[in-house]
Amino acid sequence: MSFEEFLHMGGYAPYVWSAYALAAVVLFLNLWLPARRLRVVRMRIRRRLARKEKLS
Amino acid sequence: MMNFLHRLASPPHFYRISGRLLPWLGALFALLLVAGLVGGLYLAPPDYQQGDSFRIMYVHVPAAWMSLFIYMVMAGAGLIVLVWRIKLAELVAIHSAPIGASFTFLALVTGSIWGKPMWGTWWVWDARLTSELILLFLYLGVIGLYNAIEDKRAAARAVSILALVGVVNIPIIHYSVEWWNTLHQGPTVTRFDKPAIATSMLIPLLLMALAFKVYYLLALLMRLRLALLEREANSRWVAELLAGETR
Numbered sequence: 397m398s399f400e401e402f403l404h405m406g407g408y409a410p411y412v413w414s415a416y417a418l419a420a421v422v423l424f425l426n427l428w429l430p431a432r433r434l435r436v437v438r439m440r441i442r443r444r445l446a447r448k449e450k451l452s
Numbered sequence: 453m454m455n456f457l458h459r460l461a462s463p464p465h466f467y468r469i470s471g472r473l474l475p476w477l478g479a480l481f482a483l484l485l486v487a488g489l490v491g492g493l494y495l496a497p498p499d500y501q502q503g504d505s506f507r508i509m510y511v512h513v514p515a516a517w518m519s520l521f522i523y524m525v526m527a528g529a530g531l532i533v534l535v536w537r538i539k540l541a542e543l544v545a546i547h548s549a550p551i552g553a554s555f556t557f558l559a560l561v562t563g564s565i566w567g568k569p570m571w572g573t574w575w576v577w578d579a580r581l582t583s584e585l586i587l588l589f590l591y592l593g594v595i596g597l598y599n600a601i602e603d604k605r606a607a608a609r610a611v612s613i614l615a616l617v618g619v620v621n622i623p624i625i626h627y628s629v630e631w632w633n634t635l636h637q638g639p640t641v642t643r644f645d646k647p648a649i650a651t652s653m654l655i656p657l658l659l660m661a662l663a664f665k666v667y668y669l670l671a672l673l674m675r676l677r678l679a680l681l682e683r684e685a686n687s688r689w690v691a692e693l694l695a696g697e698t699r
Contacts, residue, residue, distance in 0.1 A: 402493075402494065405504040405505075405507070406498055406503040406504035406505075407503070407504075408503060408504045408505040408507075408569060411505055411508065411565050411566065411568065411569050412504060412505065412507050412508055414565055415508045415511055415512070415561075415562040415565045415566065416493075416511060418558065418561060418562065418565075419511040419515070419558055419562065422554050422557065422558050423554075423667060425554075426550070426551060426554050426671045427670065427671055427674065430671070430674045430675050430678050431674060433678055434674070434677065434678045434681065437678065437681050437682055437685070438681065438694060440685075441681070441685050441690060441691075441694055442694050445691055445694060445695065
């Protein structure tokens with residue numbers, strides 16, 4: 397089987413690949429969004445702790 | 453054992469242990485995913501009736517299984533919330549909802565994409581499809597209800613009741629293809645006799661199902677860690693944890 401044949405998916409390429417692409421996007425977002433938010437929250441807490449240290 | 457569970461339920465321990473677990477879960481997920489994709493997209497032969505379109509099954513079926521599985525976890529956690537009022541169970545229940553909704557959405561849309569070339573239509577209002585759509589609304593209802601109630605502990609209890617009531621829908625989804633005449637094909641794997649599917653097609657399906665299970669655990673742990681950190685931002689363990697870090 398050539399690479400073109402593989403991509404062609406026996407004529408079902410638009411259906412098969414759009415299903416997989418959508419799955420990839422949904423799975424990626426579900427990990428990326430909480431990871432990004434965790435980074436933001438940690439930074440915010442660290443900044444507040446640093447400010448408190450300066451005051452005391 | 454009880455001592456271990458008790459310690460696990462304490463936020464600092466949970467945060468530390470889950471942090472150590474995450475990279476392993478990530479690696480396991482990647483490994484299962486790659487093996488499942490190679491098996492499903494490349495090694496498995498085209499179906500004699502559906503050609504290569506059947507390969508949509510490898511995302512559609514595991515996503516649909518997860519939509520039911522996560523709902524049961526959510527309802528189970530909800531029961532624990534109502535009976536024992538354990539805080540960690542509240543978090544598990546509420547943070548399972550968006551992941552479950554994602555898988556339900558994925559099952560519905562990939563099913564629709566598969567339905568078009570096989571049935572000639574994107575959507576029919578038959579028992580299987582309609583009950584799965586109701587599942588999506590149950591998940592969205594849980595998320596909406598939680599966000600609508602100010603007191604988060606009361607919100608968690610309300611959500612638990614909604615999740616438990618919605619459990620009625622689960623056997624309806626599962627048996628819908630047997631109870632009603634439907635366009636959706638019957639079960640091929642979860643039958644009492646042997647599965648009606650060739651081994652070379654079945655193994656990638658099981659690998660993908662396992663990959664999605666690990667993924668759920670991964671996504672859930674990340675959300676739980678985030679929730680704990682936000683909730684306990686002013687506590688000493690968070691200060692000690694973050695003080696030792698430079699970036």
